[in-house]
Amino acid sequence: MAWSIADVARMSGVTSRTLRHYDEVGLLPPAWIGSNGHRYYEEADLLRLQQILLMRELDVGLREIRAVLESQVDQVAVLREHHQRLLAERDRLETLAHTVGRTIAELEEGKDNNDMVKINRPENLFEGFEPPSFENDAEVRERWPQAWEQSRRAVEMMTAEDTEHWQREATSQMIRMAEFMAAGTPVADPAVQAAVDAHYQSVCRFWTPNAAAYKGMGQHFVDDPQFRANFNKIADGLADYQRDAMVFYADARLS
Secondary structure: OEEEHHHHHHHHOOOHHHHHHHHHOOOOOOOEEOOOOOEEEEHHHHHHHHHHHHHHHOOOOHHHHHHHHHHOOOHHHHHHHHHHHHHHHHHHHHHHHHHHHHHHHHHHHOOOOOOOOOOOOOOOOOOOOOOOOOOOOHHHHHHOHHHHHHHHHHHHOOOHHHHHHHHHHHHHHHHHHHHHHHOOOOOOOHHHHHHHHHHHHHHOOOOOOOHHHHHHHHHHHHHOHHHHHHHHHHOOOHHHHHHHHHHHHHHHHHO
């Protein structure tokens, strides 16, 4: 059985224009093209589209999606992995929703309390905030020369799109940590440590710090004026909270 591009667009909610783009970039070619020039898709193509949409929901880029699909062997195993990631994301969002709700309640109760933590949500990205290459950090270069070189190479390979995506991700992570801090959540809390793990995994795209190096990075966030200012754009005291959470993570997971 085959479905026209209009049928697939109606079933999936993906526009015909997007489906044609997926064909043009080699991500989702149709099973065949009719004499009328219309694209037709079969069941295998619908399953492939489902996987594409799942990965898009997880914010995976089209090039990465294509690489995954072209290398996969067991579709069930891939779908099972997607399912687990979606369940983990659901749990994270539930935790975050609970935290935000608790923060709102405490903010409402403390409207007249000038000591209450204020969380800023910048609409724009941080000016001059760069990926954590520490290229000009003499201490990092001296203590971890191999890590410094790995980071330098990784940053050089980043496109403008990669950098923008990383900046948005870093901003989101900071806001998440600020919400935990505002709610008074201890750094040892599993939800906080899950957020720190996401931060550690993002750092590992540039270099893989051991326990000492990750602690050193946390301290660098506190000591370096530019990094501290970036954290304080979100909430006062966030750099210290982030560092303490990273120290706990390093002792528990990296030592």
